[in-house]
Amino acid sequence: MIARVKGVCRAAWRQVAPALLALAAAVATASISHATQNEDGPFVSELKSQNAHLFAKPRTPAKERTPPTLKRDYEDKLGKTEWTLSDGPVRVDVTLKRGGPPDGVLYMNPIVTVSVDGKETITSEGSESFPDNPVFLVQIAEMDASNPHPEVVFSTYTGGAHCCSDTRVLASSRDGREWREITVGPFDGGPLAARDLDGDGRYELATRDNAFLYTFGCYACSTAPLLVLALDDGTLTNVSAKPAFRANQLESLKHIIEWADEGGDRNGFLAGYVGQKILLGEGAPAWQFMLKYYDRKSDWGLESCAVELTKDGTCPKGKSVKLTYPEALKRFLSENDYKLEQ
Numbered sequence: 001m002i003a004r005v006k007g008v009c010r011a012a013w014r015q016v017a018p019a020l021l022a023l024a025a026a027v028a029t030a031s032i033s034h035a036t037q038n039e040d041g042p043f044v045s046e047l048k049s050q051n052a053h054l055f056a057k058p059r060t061p062a063k064e065r066t067p068p069t070l071k072r073d074y075e076d077k078l079g080k081t082e083w084t085l086s087d088g089p090v091r092v093d094v095t096l097k098r099g100g101p102p103d104g105v106l107y108m109n110p111i112v113t114v115s116v117d118g119k120e121t122i123t124s125e126g127s128e129s130f131p132d133n134p135v136f137l138v139q140i141a142e143m144d145a146s147n148p149h150p151e152v153v154f155s156t157y158t159g160g161a162h163c164c165s166d167t168r169v170l171a172s173s174r175d176g177r178e179w180r181e182i183t184v185g186p187f188d189g190g191p192l193a194a195r196d197l198d199g200d201g202r203y204e205l206a207t208r209d210n211a212f213l214y215t216f217g218c219y220a221c222s223t224a225p226l227l228v229l230a231l232d233d234g235t236l237t238n239v240s241a242k243p244a245f246r247a248n249q250l251e252s253l254k255h256i257i258e259w260a261d262e263g264g265d266r267n268g269f270l271a272g273y274v275g276q277k278i279l280l281g282e283g284a285p286a287w288q289f290m291l292k293y294y295d296r297k298s299d300w301g302l303e304s305c306a307v308e309l310t311k312d313g314t315c316p317k318g319k320s321v322k323l324t325y326p327e328a329l330k331r332f333l334s335e336n337d338y339k340l341e342q
């Protein structure tokens, strides 16, 4: 699933980044006003009643801790170009690399060096961020119990429309002698911080499942389930459906329901809703709800290819087919490992 996350995070951000941040703020504001315009028509009221049982009992969310964290925000003045973060024998030094055409005098990329007991183990160069204003986050967080050292989470904000954090985890081998870089990938939004969602002492990475964005509706028309990634024995694993994260998934469902709008885009909303309900073990009733309420007139995301795509990712001429929304949604969920029980 991680490989499918599409990050279009390059090129012209140097000029447009400040405007995009302003746009993001405007979208967030619009989202709030959008949410307050809900009317309890049949769609919204049935959605709420279908899920009322999930919220009948008060829930006590796990108490989240914060690991040692170093974060440089967009608004911060670039008063220095070197930072240090330590936890026990693990020390992280952050410097900034000069780069950017044509003269290479701008600070663009943060660089992280990890040391254990004073000995350098690994260096990682982050993605390009804003010129002379790179936005990044570094954490020392225990994500994987299979090795003797906590992991180092390193996330850079690259800018771009609805884009992107670029995140990697630096982790030691089982014997603690060698370190390597594990790619987490690009995700919508700012730097991605590790969180201990279930309060068990091990940190996870959590974000909206970006596969749902733009797939059946516009960005702001799309809802998305909570994607939880854990590091198990050096391998990044999708643990979204594990019972330990049910409270977090319920919280995500609550936000999706709050977003529901009687007159809003249906198909972008319903895709994320069905995905979210699958993670809560209630895919079947959500599917029936989708069948009742999906927009028969929208053709967003319904184009498909009857045969395998060519090497350059296009569909051979004459092989393009148009699916119904339920057909396209079923295929999409299956391709993204959401198991729909019938």
Ligand SMILES: [Ca+2]
Residues within 6 Å of the ligand: 195, 196, 197, 198, 199, 200, 201, 202, 203, 204
């Ligand atoms: Ca945890």
